[in-house]
Amino acid sequence: MILASAFLKQVQNRQLALTSLYLLYGEEALFLRDSSDALRGLLQEQGYLFGDRYEVDAGFDWQSLQMETQAGSLFSEQRAVVLSMPKGNPGKEGGKFIQDWVNLNAKLAQMPPEVIVIIECEKLDSRQTKAKWFQSIESAGLVVQAKPVPINMLPNWCQQRAQQQGLQLDSEAAALLAERVEGNLLAADQELIKLGLLHPANTLVTAQMINESVVDQAHYQLFALATAMLNGRTDYALQVLHRLRQEGIEAPIILWLLAKEIRELLTITQMQQSMPKAQVFKQLRIWQSRQAEVNSALQRHTAEDWQVLLKQALQVDLMIKGLKKTLNEEEIWMGLASLVSQIAK
Secondary structure, three states: OEEHHHHHHHHHOOOOOOOOEEEEEEOOHHHHHHHHHHHHHHHHHOOOEEEEEEEOOOOOOHHHHHHHHHOOOOOOOOEEEEEEOOOOOOHHHHHHHHHHHHHHHHHHOOOOOOEEEEEEOOOOOHHHHOOHHHHHHHHHOEEEEEOOOOHHHHHHHHHHHHHHOOOEEOHHHHHHHHHHHOOOHHHHHHHHHHHHHHOOOOOEEOHHHHHHHOOOHHHHHHHHHHHHHHOOOHHHHHHHHHHHHHOOOOHHHHHHHHHHHHHHHHHHHHHOOOOOHHHHHHHHOOOHHHHHHHHHHHHHOOHHHHHHHHHHHHHHHHHHOOOOOOOOHHHHHHHHHHHHHHHHO
16 A cells, blocks of 8 residues: 555656556545546556546446456557446455456566556545455555545645645745645645746745635635535535525525536536436546535436426525515525525435
8 A cells, every 4th residue: 555645756756667456545535636647647658548437336337347358459459447436335246356357467467467447436444445355456456545634734735735836835824725725635726726827936925925815714615515415414514504604605606606516417417318427527527526426416316306406596596686576685595595405405
């Protein structure tokens, strides 16, 4: 097993020896994204082609995947196959596929391998990391773990990440940025990219510049609201909505977020009728970090449900704009809460 930070250094220094099987897992979405992108880039440089991305669920056809990966290519092209398995539960058939894949490649001993399998998971518990399928990958492939940055190390991490954008953060600025994003590394990375675009290379970023540029945590609570809704966490989503109201976030901003999510989910549902979900996600730029929550919402609602919710969002919009009679502002927020509840239902 190797940590994502060490893995990225090996890829950057071209010290990574290729293997037939990789497992990228962990709870830090930014490190998972960076590791996946780095591995893809390295393999493409080595001439590997990336085909379909497989979403592993309870009904996944492991036998078809076995035929796909073990069938010799007519032109002997090198291929990489990506399996998205967020919950880390391959089941009996999946576990057998992984162990058979390890045994097959041990016998072939191809260097470099013709086909490379990349498995991507989210956080795994101790039971999963002790499972035979995990240990098979650890013994014959490469396991990359994306661990969160400890809270006390966040300012230092922000300074190191800023250097990648050609910036320098003083200690106060790094501490303030870490405080603002509250451990959300994706948010911190987004803010540093924005600062890199706003300022020349080697700029020393101060706390004042952070105050002027980086929005406070209420901005990120909007994304927390979206995540809670999509994952079906009704009570928590309503708590976040209440907190946003207390912090002065206006109703039109909340409605914008809800309507955006509803329209996106309706579009995905409609596009799925004519193309695979993986292709839909790719076209709509639904990154892996969001795919699990989007899938959760899609499983609970139909296209008709999203259309009904979109009409309800329109009614709330008319109330906000004063085009529909309403008793008071409380009725608007009751409408928003109703939308949140139904999306999460």
